[in-house]
Amino acid sequence: MNGASSFLNRVLLPRLAVLLAAVLGVLYLMTNADAPLDYAQSRDLIGRVKQLDAQWDTEILKARIAVARNYDPLVKPPQDMHKLLQTFTIEPPHQAAEAWKDRRETLAQALAEKTRLVEQFKSHNAILRNSLAFLPTAEDDIQHQLNTLQDQDKLMLQDMSNDIYDLLLSTLEFAQTTTDERTHSIELGLNEVAIDAQRLPPSFKEPIEILLNHVKLILREQPKVNALVEEIDAVPVSESLDAITDQLNQDQQQTERLNQRHHLYLLVFSALLLVLLLYLASRLIRSYAEINRVNDALQAANSHLEQRVEKRTHELREAQSALMANARQAGMAEIATNVLHNVGNVLNSVNISAELVARKLRTSKAQGLARAVAMINEHRHDLGEFITVDERGKLLPGYLNQLAEAIAAEQQSMSDELTQLSKSVDHIKDIVSTQQSYAGVATMEEPLHIHELLEDALRMNAGALTRHNVTVVRQYDEVPRVMADKHRLLLILINLISNAKQAMANLSDRPREIILQVRAVEEDATLHISVKDDGEGILPENMTRIFAHGFTTRKDGHGFGLHSCALAAVEMQGRLTAHSDGPGKGAVFTLELPLKTAVGVS
Incomplete structure (x- = not known):
């Protein structure tokens, strides 16, 4: 009996609470709180169109009795009416779609007929x-x-x-x-x-x-x-506008009735969830009291042991305190700043991918599936007749086919974004792992295509490059597959591309352009990868400090990126250099690495 009660408290009740919370979330999403405002704005728009139609009629009568001899006032009202009607984009309920189509067609025909008669x-x-x-x-x-x-x-x-x-x-x-x-x-x-x-x-x-x-x-x-x-x-223009207003009122009443039903369901499920949470809270309080009793006993048993250990470790603590304070402060600051800076660069790509996936989920075509299923449920007793005879039912199979294709396309798009997101997250993990390897573990080299690694770095900076209208020019020589530390090299490339983009942030008199160049120098067996920008350039007095820890020329900079890149280049037995002809003439950063060809690796 106690086992069954424990299983109920630990497994079933929490799952039931999660289920109720999910139902509440679905019901909340189904409520359309913005619908009354949309309908009010639509009625106001139709009223303005009616005023323009009345103004049009007045101008026609003025021209008829020669009060106004200029025909320009006869041109502006219909133009304004068409502009307003183009902004009339309220989405009607599915069951009223045909009625809305007829009313809009009637209004369009009336306006066309009236325009033709006015021209005559x-x-x-x-x-x-x-x-x-x-x-x-x-x-x-x-x-x-x-x-x-x-x-x-x-x-x-x-x-x-x-x-x-x-x-x-x-x-x-x-x-x-x-x-x-x-x-x-x-x-x-x-x-x-x-x-x-x-x-x-x-x-x-x-x-x-x-x-x-x-x-x-x-x-x-x-x-x-x-x-x-x-x-x-x-010509029945005013009557057509009145019919649209009546249809708006009917749709609003139907939407309000549906929202009231959803609110009632929300209230019922909220009450159930509240009762369940109160019960779980009471069980949690009793469990907390039992845990406190056990903890008191453990603390009493440990107090004597702690006193004995404290005596033996007191001298060691005093000896280590000064060393740990200095070493920990310096080492952790260096590691934390490097890791946070490099992770921050990759997080820009993560944020962009996550935002795209979230946007696709908010606008997903899967919402149409609920409406189709609701229509099938309404006719579950005469589904065959509904699909073969009813006009709406005949459209259902085709609609489901189109919906399936749309959902498949959405899934493929989100899968691609999640793949990119996974790559960025893996790179973040590798950044942390690589930083841990700085303690003395040898560099992990693997066969790489330099061109593909540059494209990965560009993809991780794609959002920022697009926002700043930066064009990337690729000048890649044919380079064989090489052996190198993938994640250290990717870290350097991401930082250099990001810095080049930021150097052109205030550029307005010419296009923003980054040139990526890859060359293999056979004479000294080195691989040269350069990133060139046309931005603010570097002062001559700053060339000797450009890779120093903490040095930066930007107000919001930290001076960690180029420093960590220079260290990573040294770890790979290479070097990172910078060149600039002066302020306003851009800069080029070149990474030189030993050219180690990957032999026998497919």
């Missing part, structure tokens, strides 16, 4: 307004010419003048209120003026003919403009 309106209205504006000028010219006829019948001229005035008055009234009666009146006036013009000299017929042509044009264009205004007013 602008064309016809421009012709109409030009003719209306011309009428008073034409009438004044004709009246002036009629007054110059001294030898004609005064009564006939008076009738002619009255007929033209009546025709113009009827035309202007027709432009304000278009009716069949006014149309008939204008046609009679046209006939009367045409008859009167027959009695005038030929030189007077051309201006009268121009006037009559403008009146006929007004008689033809005014009904078209009126009809276009009515058609524009009938």
Whole structure:
């Protein structure tokens, strides 16, 4: 019985607590706290689009009654409406996707139709307004010419003048209120003026003919403009926007109901987890009391032994205290600074890989699998019919295939990043192991491709190089496979590339470029690896101190990197040198190592 109780307390209850915590986490992630804000912003956007549509209608009426003669205000509202609608990117619930598609298509068609009608309106209205504006000028010219006829019948001229005035008055009234009666009146006036013009000299017929042509044009264009205004007013843009607003309200209500259900589940599981934690806490308190009792007994037994040991070790402690204080402070400082600096360089690559993996997990397509499974669960009793008959069900197999491909691609991408992350972590471990080997263990050499090792160092600095827009130029000679300490060499290359990037941080007048060069010098059997930058350069007085421990020219520098690189080069029977032509002319660091060809190693 005691064994079963112990198993329950030690194994089952902790696992149950972890399970409840995982369920709470899943429920929390399923709640959509930002949805109400998204819906409110979307409704505000639709309201602004409706205001622009009303402004558009107002500008059309102004152009219709000639309050505004410039058509530019008719162009800006639809452009602003399209820009706003392009930012309308709310993701609808899956079950409302078709409804959203229909509403958006209806709105797009309405806007396209209204734009087409407005373009026709602008064309016809421009012709109409030009003719209306011309009428008073034409009438004044004709009246002036009629007054110059001294030898004609005064009564006939008076009738002619009255007929033209009546025709113009009827035309202007027709432009304000278009009716069949006014149309008939204008046609009679046209006939009367045409008859009167027959009695005038030929030189007077051309201006009268121009006037009559403008009146006929007004008689033809005014009904078209009126009809276009009515058609524009009938386009259901406002109704389509109202339908989208209604759909937003429905989706928000559905989302709020779903969130309320998730919150209820959160409350229930939180209560269960709280009860379980309280029980575990009570068991922990009892266990802690038992441990204290045992510890008291052990302390009593050890106290006598400690007193005896203390007597025998007191003299040794006093003798070692001064030595340990000095040696420990100096040695640990040297080791810690070197290790921390080198590990910090590699951690930049670790952070970038971890951030990429986390970002891919946050945006994973696997969330769509839950929705597909929920749809299958809803139709588990009629799944075959749902997949073969229902429109949504027909799409499900194809969707699952696409989802599987997307998840596979995500997994491959994350696998690649985790591989890079694993390489960086392994390098951190090797840095620590290599530092431990400084106590006197021989250098561990292995066959290496120098080109591949340089590419590894570039990958570990890839994030920083990309952020600083640094271009890498590779000048690799054909070099055979060599024997060298991989991790010491990688440590040096990472530091040199990082320093070259930092040396060009303030460079703005020319491109940032790093040149990597690999040469095998056969005469003295040495391998030369150089890293050249075009950055701030090195002062002549600093060339002799560049590799000293603690020396740095950067405000945030520590002076550990180049010092540790120089020591690592010496450990590999090589040397690290620096050269610069002066401030602002860049620098080149060259690592020279013995050229040990890896013979017989595949």
